[in-house]
Amino acid sequence: MCMVIFAPIFAICAFATCGGYYGHLQVKVDCADRRQNNRSINIDFGYPFRLQQAHFKAPLCKENRDEIIFLEGDFSPAAQYFITVGVFAFLYSLLATIVYVFYQNKYLKNNRGPLVDFVVTIIFSFMWLVSSCCWAKTLSDIKTATNPTQVLLLITSCRAQENKCTATEEPLWSRLNTSVVFGFVNVVLWSGNIWFVFKETGWYKTGQRYPTRSASGKRSGSMRQRLYSESSFDQPEENSAPSRQNSFNLSKGDFDHQLQRQASINQSQVSFSLPQTYLGKPVIYDREDKVASQGPMIFVNEM
Template sequence: MVKYDLSVFQEPRGVMRIFQFVFAICALYTTINFDINVTVGQGVEKQTYTFDYPFRFGQNVCNKTSDQKPLGLSADVSSDAQFFVATSVLSVLYCIFIAAVYAVIDEIYTSKPEVPLADFMLTTILAIFWLSGSAAWANGASALKTVTDANSISALCGKIVVYTSSFSRLNISLLFGFLNFFLWASDLWFLYKETYWFKERQQNNINGAGGSNMNAPNI
């Protein structure tokens, strides 16, 4: 039977992993479950077009001129959305993996200096991914809002009513993205304290302070 110790989750590095896991799932869920509905027309002639993840679409949504020429509504921000989602998935998987390490083999984590160092470096990479992915997704979200803006579509379509669904979930997705960057970046301090860099520096400070006291003249 596998022995495990959950006391590490009372420490900052363990608590941070729980928060990171939860908020990474929230970022993932709000992105892949978000869709944009554009409704064109009124009365019985209304038609709704739905655009969802990964937000690569091209659709004729209305008649631009009297000769029935359609208006093409298109966007491709799939690379931004997929990078953001990939970062979320990697973060969830890493949180599960490192939580298992903390709970099952924490004695190896604390005794072998390479393990905390690898944890620190991988967390740094994921923090950079969160910043880059959130910035890219914010740019993609801005493009989506511009393309599907009801006033712009209405102006191009002529005298026709256009409704666009709320972007609140998209804004929440972006909020979770930057919040995840903050969580992963903040965690670096707690992980740094587990590395031999910090412990060696602390030991040098202690030795230096002890040496200074021994060399101090007696009065």
């Protein structure tokens, strides 16, 4: 939303402060022979800063006539490139604003809108950086070319020591300096928007779809699995499948060990009945668990 609001505004400020600039320089020539005294010369220039086309008339003190002098330098490529980037950035930001507000569903459909917006944002960020740097260097050259000292050296009469030449009015550069500032503000704005546009793309969503599990997450997952497995063992027999019953059947040795533990527990319990004796016949088993012989057997019930 920040990009939608501020991008068109700063783009307008950038190309408006540069494109409509108009500079004025005034110098005065005083000839030694007093034939042309206090002669004021007005020099005008502006966008696109083709200074070689800006000319003015200067008096020749030794002769009763004027000469035509042209300024030096053509600085139009950098200025026009800066203006072009600003205009296209303004138009694209307006289009993006309309899409964000009225066509949000189509923008997110098939992830094409965020991908195109991401690529275009990177391109405009790079173009703003290049154009702002070039325009800052070009503005410095324009200031040098229109410096009153440099302009006075172009006048033939001012190169003679007996004549007196002074600058009475200099150009104002605050507007062009502001355009450079707005250019770098757009660089920061568009570069910072790259991250927010990237979050709308499928690349960012794919990276967040399967997050890596931390060590604590793995331990908690294993603990939940163990609790689930233990709770499954405590289910009643009627709810378990026959195949599970067969898999958990005890072996014969384990079953005998279980019976011995149960007998020891029963013997440890306290009984308040009197000792009784039972007379019976002992039963002897052979190795094949068959009854071999029987004899008298005594059972004593102790307290």
